[in-house]
Amino acid sequence: MKIERIDLWLVRLPLVRFFETSFARSYDRTFVLVRVTDSGAEGWAECVAEENPFYSAETTETAWHVITRFIAPRVLGRPFASAGEVLGTLDAIRGHPMAKAAIEMAAWDLDARQRGQPLWRVLGGTGQPVVSGVSIGIQDSVDELLDRVERELADGYRRIKIKIKPGWDVDVVERVRARLGPIPLMVDANGAYRLEDAAHLSALDDHGLMMIEQPLDYDDIADHARLQARLRTPVCLDESIHSARDARVAIEAGACRIVNIKPGRVGGHAESIRVHDVCAERNVPVWHGGMLESGIGRAHNLHLSTLANFRLPGDIAASRRYYDPDLIDPPIEVRPDGSIPVPAGPGIGVTIVPDRIQRATLRTETLAS
Numbered sequence: 567m568k569i570e571r572i573d574l575w576l577v578r579l580p581l582v583r584f585f586e587t588s589f590a591r592s593y594d595r596t597f598v599l600v601r602v603t604d605s606g607a608e609g610w611a612e613c614v615a616e617e618n619p620f621y622s623a624e625t626t627e628t629a630w631h632v633i634t635r636f637i638a639p640r641v642l643g644r645p646f647a648s649a650g651e652v653l654g655t656l657d658a659i660r661g662h663p664m665a666k667a668a669i670e671m672a673a674w675d676l677d678a679r680q681r682g683q684p685l686w687r688v689l690g691g692t693g694q695p696v697v698s699g700v701s702i703g704i705q706d707s708v709d710e711l712l713d714r715v716e717r718e719l720a721d722g723y724r725r726i727k728i729k730i731k732p733g734w735d736v737d738v739v740e741r742v743r744a745r746l747g748p749i750p751l752m753v754d755a756n757g758a759y760r761l762e763d764a765a766h767l768s769a770l771d772d773h774g775l776m777m778i779e780q781p782l783d784y785d786d787i788a789d790h791a792r793l794q795a796r797l798r799t800p801v802c803l804d805e806s807i808h809s810a811r812d813a814r815v816a817i818e819a820g821a822c823r824i825v826n827i828k829p830g831r832v833g834g835h836a837e838s839i840r841v842h843d844v845c846a847e848r849n850v851p852v853w854h855g856g857m858l859e860s861g862i863g864r865a866h867n868l869h870l871s872t873l874a875n876f877r878l879p880g881d882i883a884a885s886r887r888y889y890d891p892d893l894i895d896p897p898i899e900v901r902p903d904g905s906i907p908v909p910a911g912p913g914i915g916v917t918i919v920p921d922r923i924q925r926a927t928l929r930t931e932t933l934a935s
């Protein structure tokens with residue numbers, strides 16, 4: 567495989583409904599779309615960096631800059647035996663995992679298509695349908711949230727995650743339990759708490775949550791270990807894990823009992839597999855997170871989610887929760903049993919609609935060897 571050309575699109579899609587976390591409310595999603603080409607064969611991926619540096623330090627603009635100035639010159643025209651070699655050629659570039667992952671994941675799609683294989687097969691997955699949960703943002707009222715939780719369960723989703731922040735946490739969980747009983751439920755704080763909040767957070771222990779995701783700061787592991795020692799609820803790390811080494815260090819420190827994998831956050835599929843394996847060796851379950859991806863990123867996530875240690879429902883979900891229309895047709899759909907079939911066919915296996923990309927495009931750039 568050789569990447570002869572890279573095309574970038576900066577696109578903006580309206581969200582079907584706003585999405586609110588502890589750090590921001592968004593009404594649309596702006597992201598960088600990537601296509602890599604080798605003698606007519608294509609590979610596609612999207613960069614999960616957001617327009618603002620609130621989830622992580624990267625933004626759409628830093629990703630564009632790093633891809634065009636530093637990543638493209640290192641990968642264009644270079645022969646790769648497989649896409650698994652791409653990330654290693656970028657070692658001189660510190661950080662910027664989302665920018666690296668965008669190119670690396672597009673290379674995996676290209677590699678799989680050239681081999682005539684579905685992506686899950688080259689990643690080492692099973693290709694079995696993926697059990698899906700949903701992530702429900704902070705709402706204007708608890709009643710609104712309860713209605714949404716009910717609707718998602720009726721659609722078949724097998725686990726509910728609600729976003730929390732100070733002032734929207736223990737009471738909200740209590741009301742969800744009071745109305746809906748022992749549903750598979752978890753919470754995600756996106757780093758909104760401090761270790762001093764441990765006593766308050768321990769009230770969550772009475773509610774049988776599957777986990778609390780990223781309660782403390784985005785770059786913290788040590789205080790998560792102190793917090794986990796004080797909670798019965800398993801801590802899951804998202805923002806804090808950027809590599810297999812981070813996962814190993816966090817597990818050894820007792821900072822988490824579950825790990826969220828997002829390939830964009832760790833530099834792509836190859837590093838995701840290493841995170842997956844580090845966790846599997848230590849009997850720590852992983853699950854697949856989401857970054858409000860279009861169908862292109864969502865398809866990548868589905869294929870990766872079929873590796874054996876993805877033992878808990880992921881934040882994958884159907885296209886129509888996010889974009890209508892999606893950039894792919896047919897869209898990703900969830901079955902009544904809450905599972906999502908993995909697209910068949912070579913690579914990510916979805917059909918991209920060029921017109922829809924065109925309509926969403928703010929800027930493009932082409933890089934060639």
Ligand code: OSB
Nearest residue numbers: 621701756855856857858859881
């Ligand atoms: O923390 O998992 C997160 C969305 C954007 C940024 C961070 C997160 C999220 C989600 C949504 O929780 C997951 C999804 O449905 O794509």
Ligand code: MG
Nearest residue numbers: 754779780804
């Ligand atoms: Mg999260």
